[in-house]
Amino acid sequence: NAGVMQNPRHLVRRRGQEARLRCSPMKGHSHVYWYRQLPEEGLKFMVYLQKENIIDESGMPKERFSAEFPKEGPSILRIQQVVRGDSAAYFCASSPRLTGAGEQYFGPGTRLTVT
Amino acid sequence: GQQLNQSPQSMFIQEGEDVSMNCTSSSIFNTWLWYKQDPGEGPVLLIALYKAGELTSNGRLTAQFGITRKDSFLNISASIPSDVGIYFCAGQPDDHNFNKFYFGSGTKLNVKP
Numbered sequence: 001n002a003g004v005m006q007n008p009r010h011l012v013r014r015r016g017q018e019a020r021l022r023c024s025p026m027k028g029h030s031h032v033y034w035y036r037q038l039p040e041e042g043l044k045f046m047v048y049l050q051k052e053n054i055i056d057e058s059g060m061p062k063e064r065f066s067a068e069f070p071k072e073g074p075s076i077l078r079i080q081q082v083v084r085g086d087s088a089a090y091f092c093a094s095s096p097r098l099t100g101a102g103e104q105y106f107g108p109g110t111r112l113t114v115t
Numbered sequence: 116g117q118q119l120n121q122s123p124q125s126m127f128i129q130e131g132e133d134v135s136m137n138c139t140s141s142s143i144f145n146t147w148l149w150y151k152q153d154p155g156e157g158p159v160l161l162i163a164l165y166k167a168g169e170l171t172s173n174g175r176l177t178a179q180f181g182i183t184r185k186d187s188f189l190n191i192s193a194s195i196p197s198d199v200g201i202y203f204c205a206g207q208p209d210d211h212n213f214n215k216f217y218f219g220s221g222t223k224l225n226v227k228p
Contacts, residue, residue, distance in 0.1 A: 040221075045215050109156070
């Protein structure tokens with residue numbers, strides 16, 4: 001019974017390149033959340049998706065960032081034209097249903113470094 | 116946006132000591148969560164609290180949902196070296212938006228054997 005999977009675990013990009021982060025939720029989970037964590041800080045909500053729908057993207061930067069959760073395949077967080085300030089750990093969490101919280105299960109994260 | 120103030124920022128304790136950390140919010144929350152994060156890993160849920168006044172234990176960990184609904188605390192009794200890590204509180208405000216959770220900035224726990 002695999003947990004939430006994220007890949008790659010580490011990603012290095014030069015300024016201006018694109019970064020694609022993947023998240024496969026736990027089996028049977030149809031809700032995915034993406035968070036960003038800067039060093040020595042807590043997690044900041046970015047976006048909440050269900051299959052084929054973006055439910056809440058109020059935490060996403062308006063430009064360069066996008067997310068999807070297609071009917072088949074993993075959820076993707078895409079960052080275009082990366083800048084140094086995008087360097088952070090990006091975590092996804094999945095839930096089996098619209099949650100009152102406690103049932104979010106986190107993946108191991110993707111550490112993005114922009115050089 | 117919502118603000119969660121978590122304290123202390125870091126703690127250095129001796130193995131066997133008890134630990135207490137807390138989290139306060141600027142508004143009423145209807146859910147409090149406590150997570151532990153090890154280096155290079157994602158947060159792992161320790162305890163979830165859903166009612167004001169609720170006191171819940173998980174082994175040596177005990178957490179309470181404050182009566183005012185604006186705070187929560189986590190206690191760890193008889194600490195051991197594997198308790199080392201960063202502990203985060205997280206909460207869901209009482210605004211009927213089930214999509215968002217807010218995290219504190221973490222308490223870094225160091226335990227000396």
